[in-house]
Amino acid sequence: MSQQPAIQVLRPTFEQHHDGFGIQFSRPRISWRFSCTDEDVHDWEQCAYDIEIRNTDSNIIQCVHIESQDSVLVPWPEGCASLKSRDRRQVRVRCYGTSTVGSHTVDIAITEWSEWSYVEAALLDKRDWQAKLITPANKISLNDDGSARPLCFRKCFKLPDGEKIARARLYITGHGVYQAYINGEGVGDQCMAPGWQSYDKRQHYQVFDVASALEASEENVIGVEVGPGWYASALSWAQRRFTYGDELGTLAQLEVTSQDGTKTTICSDNTWKSFTSAITSSEIYAGEVFDQNIGRDLNGWNTFTAFNDHSWSAVKTSPRPTATLISPNSAPVRITQRIMPAKIFKSPSGKTLIDFGQNLVGRLHIRRLRKSTGKVIFRHAEVLEHGELCTRPLRGAKATDTIICNGDVLEDWTPKFTFHGFRYVEVTGWSSTDKIEPLTPRSLFAEVMHSDMQQTGWFSCSNEDVNKLHENARWGMRGNFLSVPTDCPQRDERMGWTGDLNIFTPSANFLYDTAGVVGNWLEDLYADQMDESEFWKKGVVPFVVPNCIRKHEADDPFWNPTPNAVWADVAVMTPCELHQTFGDIEVLKRQYESMKAYLQDGISYGEDGLWDEQQWQFGDWLDPSAPTNDSGRGRTDGTYVADAFLLHVTNLMSFISSTLDRPAESKIYSTTHQKLQKAFAHKYLTAHGLIAPDTPTALSLALHFSLIPTTTQRRHAAARLARHLLLNPYKIPTGFAGTPSLLQALTHTGNIDLAYALLLEKECPSFLYPITMGATTIWERWDSMLPDGSVNPGSMTSFNHYALGSVVAWLYSSVGGISVLEPGWKSFLVRPAVPRHGELNNAEVVFEGRYGRVEVRWMLLDTSVEGKVEKNRRVSSEFADVEVQTFRLVVLVPPNSRAKVVLPDRQKAMYLEEGEEKEEAGVWVGSGRHVFDCLLAKGGRPPRPMLPPWGEDPY
Ligand code: BGC
Numbered sequence: 025m026s027q028q029p030a031i032q033v034l035r036p037t038f039e040q041h042h043d044g045f046g047i048q049f050s051r052p053r054i055s056w057r058f059s060c061t062d063e064d065v066h067d068w069e070q071c072a073y074d075i076e077i078r079n080t081d082s083n084i085i086q087c088v089h090i091e092s093q094d095s096v097l098v099p100w101p102e103g104c105a106s107l108k109s110r111d112r113r114q115v116r117v118r119c120y121g122t123s124t125v126g127s128h129t130v131d132i133a134i135t136e137w138s139e140w141s142y143v144e145a146a147l148l149d150k151r152d153w154q155a156k157l158i159t160p161a162n163k164i165s166l167n168d169d170g171s172a173r174p175l176c177f178r179k180c181f182k183l184p185d186g187e188k189i190a191r192a193r194l195y196i197t198g199h200g201v202y203q204a205y206i207n208g209e210g211v212g213d214q215c216m217a218p219g220w221q222s223y224d225k226r227q228h229y230q231v232f233d234v235a236s237a238l239e240a241s242e243e244n245v246i247g248v249e250v251g252p253g254w255y256a257s258a259l260s261w262a263q264r265r266f267t268y269g270d271e272l273g274t275l276a277q278l279e280v281t282s283q284d285g286t287k288t289t290i291c292s293d294n295t296w297k298s299f300t301s302a303i304t305s306s307e308i309y310a311g312e313v314f315d316q317n318i319g320r321d322l323n324g325w326n327t328f329t330a331f332n333d334h335s336w337s338a339v340k341t342s343p344r345p346t347a348t349l350i351s352p353n354s355a356p357v358r359i360t361q362r363i364m365p366a367k368i369f370k371s372p373s374g375k376t377l378i379d380f381g382q383n384l385v386g387r388l389h390i391r392r393l394r395k396s397t398g399k400v401i402f403r404h405a406e407v408l409e410h411g412e413l414c415t416r417p418l419r420g421a422k423a424t425d426t427i428i429c430n431g432d433v434l435e436d437w438t439p440k441f442t443f444h445g446f447r448y449v450e451v452t453g454w455s456s457t458d459k460i461e462p463l464t465p466r467s468l469f470a471e472v473m474h475s476d477m478q479q480t481g482w483f484s485c486s487n488e489d490v491n492k493l494h495e496n497a498r499w500g501m502r503g504n505f506l507s508v509p510t511d512c513p514q515r516d517e518r519m520g521w522t523g524d525l526n527i528f529t530p531s532a533n534f535l536y537d538t539a540g541v542v543g544n545w546l547e548d549l550y551a552d553q554m555d556e557s558e559f560w561k562k563g564v565v566p567f568v569v570p571n572c573i574r575k576h577e578a579d580d581p582f583w584n585p586t587p588n589a590v591w592a593d594v595a596v597m598t599p600c601e602l603h604q605t606f607g608d609i610e611v612l613k614r615q616y617e618s619m620k621a622y623l624q625d626g627i628s629y630g631e632d633g634l635w636d637e638q639q640w641q642f643g644d645w646l647d648p649s650a651p652t653n654d655s656g657r658g659r660t661d662g663t664y665v666a667d668a669f670l671l672h673v674t675n676l677m678s679f680i681s682s683t684l685d686r687p688a689e690s691k692i693y694s695t696t697h698q699k700l701q702k703a704f705a706h707k708y709l710t711a712h713g714l715i716a717p718d719t720p721t722a723l724s725l726a727l728h729f730s731l732i733p734t735t736t737q738r739r740h741a742a743a744r745l746a747r748h749l750l751l752n753p754y755k756i757p758t759g760f761a762g763t764p765s766l767l768q769a770l771t772h773t774g775n776i777d778l779a780y781a782l783l784l785e786k787e788c789p790s791f792l793y794p795i796t797m798g799a800t801t802i803w804e805r806w807d808s809m810l811p812d813g814s815v816n817p818g819s820m821t822s823f824n825h826y827a828l829g830s831v832v833a834w835l836y837s838s839v840g841g842i843s844v845l846e847p848g849w850k851s852f853l854v855r856p857a858v859p860r861h862g863e864l865n866n867a868e869v870v871f872e873g874r875y876g877r878v879e880v881r882w883m884l885l886d887t888s889v890e891g892k893v894e895k896n897r898r899v900s901s902e903f904a905d906v907e908v909q910t911f912r913l914v915v916l917v918p919p920n921s922r923a924k925v926v927l928p929d930r931q932k933a934m935y936l937e938e939g940e941e942k943e944e945a946g947v948w949v950g951s952g953r954h955v956f957d958c959l960l961a962k963g964g965r966p967p968r969p970m971l972p973p974w975g976e977d978p979y
Contacts, residue, residue, distance in 0.1 A: 028123065028133035030062035031919050036115050036141045040539035040608060042355035046146040046231030050107045051100035056117050056138060058876045058919035060951065067950030068123040068919040070095055071132060077104050078114040078140070095119070095920050096607045096848045096874045107145040109152045110193070114140040121920070146231050146351035147195055153349065155291035156341035157199065159273035160298045167305045170265060171258065174251040174301040174441065175272050176325055178333060181290050185241045187282035192238050196276040197229035197349070199269055201253030201441045204276065205326035206237035206246055214356040215473050216441065219507035220254040222570040223268045225551040227347040229275070230356070238280060246290060247326030248274040249301055251441030257307035259572045261516050262581045263420055267572045273342060297336035299325070303440060309421035309516050312439035316430040353540035354475060357507050359386065361472040365465045368456065372411045376451045376463065383447040383801040383824055385503030385513040386473035388425065390437040393454065394461040395429035400453040404446035406514055406823040409815050413450040417821045420516035443473050445503060445514030445824050447800065474502045475541050478872070481534035483835050485867035489792050490783065490835070496795070497829030500802040501535050504826050508545050508570065512804065512822040519568040520545060523591030523642060524827045527760050529598045531832035533605040534871060543611055545569060546599055550618035553595070560584040563625025565592035587628045587639055589666030590761050595622040596673040600680060607848020607874050612680055619677060627670065632703040633696070635666040644721045647759035648789040648806045652818040658759050660721040664708060665761045668725040671700050704731055713740030720748045721762025727773060727935050728765035738936050742773035749778055753969035754785035756806055764830040771838045771857045774933035778967045779838070780859040791831055802829040840869025842880050845924065849873030854915050855926040856882050860963050876918025885910040907962040912955065919951040927958045
């Protein structure tokens with residue numbers, strides 16, 4: 025068989041796991057991507073593959089040949105033994121496929137082998153756990169403010185004499201967040217482990233390879249430091265502590281195999297000891313206090329030599345955790361970047377301030393500090409107001425780290441169990457005039473912390489402000505994907521608000537590989553949705569997941585899960601988005617009962633089958649015209665918004681059921697959808713195409729979710745939408761719910777230029793206004809900072825919320841022009857919406873899909889197709905008397921996938937067409953690089969604002 029070296033099979037991956045080490049699967053599905061190194065090779069399609077699985081212990085290799093075109097999530101080969109707990113295998117793949125080279129069809133040829141990947145099973149059976157969760161024998165110590173004092177746990181042990189270590193694994197978790205040490209060395213590079221989950225139902229543990237830290241034949245020490253983390257810190261605006269329990273602890277199992285096969289297992293049990301840490305307090309919102317005096321006493325606590333633990337206390341074992349222990353797919357939280365201070369300066373009142381030049385999420389890293397006595401205090405905030413640190417938007421979050429100094433040199437210090445959302449830091453007790461160790465820009469830096477997902481999306485275009493908008497959304501995503509997808513990272517919330525993620529998922533899925541983090545979060549959603557209580561009905565989707573704001577008592581200041589659209593619709597919309605992006609049907613299977621329960625019990629229905637109007641809704645949250653402290657009272661009635669989403673998710677359910685091969689259920693949902701369409705039309709729609717809430721959000725949702733039955737009505741609705749935007753020229757008129765649909769609705773109703781006019785507007789409220797104000801992340805409100813530089817007086821004002829970054833999905837799908845057709849990007853659409861008035865001259869998107877790298881670049885050229893400068897009139901009779909320009913499109917399609925390309929001169933206003941009319945003349949292309957040109961008429965008249973005869977008000 026001939027070779028096809030131009031097609032490379034990239035290293036296989038397993039399930040949606042971030043690296044294959046410590047997976048909770050016995051027969052992990054395998055995927056591989058491709059790349060192609062030869063521009064002449066096209067249309068490569070896989071027809072078969074070989075998988076080799078090597079047992080590195082026995083050196084037995086199994087090779088399996090499978091006739092299949094699948095390369096995403098293929099089953100663990102039949103005939104290959106399932107992985108048992110701790111089993112490790114190497115896996116590699118090569119593929120057979122056909123292609124065309126130049127103009128020749130190449131018969132089946134074989135690729136090189138991919139590189140080997142490792143896969144290792146975690147502890148797959150509950151009975152593998154011999155360790156017990158330990159907590160102090162006496163009640164944990166509390167600080168004056170009621171917070172739990174962080175703890176250290178420690179155990180000395182000796183490994184067998186005379187034998188080298190062949191393998192060592194630490195399986196570990198905590199009640200609280202923990203950092204483990206072996207012989208003084210920090211284990212792994214994760215932060216805030218085990219992350220945040222619905223700990224009462226699903227608890228994550230981590231797996232570390234610790235062989236290199238252990239000493240054979242010697243005394244060793246394992247130490248685990250535990251802070252309250254999400255388990256026990258004050259959470260939510262009501263700052264409730266001990267949401268999951270009041271005993272901080274750890275569950276640790278260290279398994280060591282010597283080269284002669286001897287196994288030693290060190291388990292957390294009642295032979296360990298504990299002591300309060302030199303971190304005297306640490307909470308998520310409050311920040312951390314570190315006492316150097318205690319640090320001196322505890323020096324070397326996690327090493328064997330020179331440390332005496334006689335004064336340490338006993339521990340007791342606990343029957344918890346009762347939750348299922350899981351080694352998650354999701355990427356762990358890590359430090360992914362360092363940022364040096366942009367400047368250190370004095371505020372008008374004389375405070376020392378550091379500006380990092382970027383609003384980020386993470387922590388400070390102090391390189392070196394030496395101060396004889398007193399405290400050094402770091403307060404964090406996102407913005408300045410009147411030149412001073414502005415902490416009001418943080419509400420109850422103190423976001424303050426403190427070092428109590430004792431004259432010793434402190435090197436490479438960071439707070440351990442907290443994080444802050446900040447661009448600015450105010451420093452007290454340390455300044456540039458200090459004699460011993462003055463504060464300089466080299467004394468410290470910021471560490472950027474988030475779930476370390478793989479970046480998959482890149483966007484750029486000829487407008488730098490738009491590029492900045494994209495970059496700000498990416499920063500917003502980084503900061504708000506910290507173990508769970510959150511609303512914001514700075515104030516007394518930082519919770520998994522369901523609506524925010526629902527709105528942002530399509531954008532998130534372009535930017536980063538969210539399959540692990542969001543897939544895992546959805547499992548928590550289902551688990552918490554199934555909670556039962558006297559206060560709410562099972563099946564209702566909580567507002568936040570993990571649900572840390574549920575009521576425990578009737579007079580708690582917390583929120584019961586209450587039916588609420590858009591937020592709760594995440595239960596259907598987000599799994600569907602994940603399935604489309606990552607091609608993993610398991611997410612639909614896993615979440616199906618959650619979706620059904622939501623539609624059955626999580627909605628308060630009115631008599632007509634739409635939402636009960638008595639039910640309060642967040643609606644089009646943060647519509648710019650909503651009152652500052654009443655963000656749900658925008659111009660579009662909340663029930664209307666809820667109904668539009670209900671129709672959409674009911675339709676999705678019909679699609680999902682049929683995807684899952686449940687035709688009867690699919691039928692029921694499609695019948696319900698038809699009934700709802702009628703009820704919706706009856707309630708809201710005029711025969712002409714006007715809609716009862718006559719607002720841009722109402723019209724955009726109706727067009728985008730296909731809620732308007734006839735072409736004529738849709739034309740009128742589209743015209744009405746355009747009219748709104750021309751009457752209040754180009755200002756954003758939508759909140760969380762309407763924004764993702766607004767530009768889509770314009771683009772697909774033939775108002776591309778208007779969509780660009782909105783994109784490029786700079787006056788408030790607009791996408792680019794924050795950029796004119798120096799924003800480096802996406803703000804919660806369109807005007808979190810007012811034009812005069814003051815901070816919005818609203819009690820809810822964050823400078824880092826991803827929800828309004830939902831425009832990113834439009835940048836990729838309409839400006840760049842790529843969107844998924846078959847799940848996993850097996851096939852995709854290339855259909856850039858090109859502006860005609862020079863708004864942009866080019867755009868470029870790159871997306872790492874499940875088959876490989878998708879690239880699309882387009883540019884408008886003043887040259888003709890042949891390359892002659894023809895600045896120009898006349899090219900064909902079609903363009904007689906119009907100025908034309910050449911549109912050039914370069915598309916890279918990854919091997920084993922296809923794309924449908926629709927050039928701008930063939931595009932239709934899709935939302936306006938019906939049936940066959942909707943079909944656009946596109947070209948299907950296989951893998952490889954493709955170049956297309958077409959001529960486009962320049963311009964016509966750009967959209968003109970509808971102003972009164974006197975123009976702008978002169979006064
Ligand atoms: C959060 C939001 C959330 C909203 C709903 C806010 O406090 O920050 O983003 O969706 O509450 O009420």
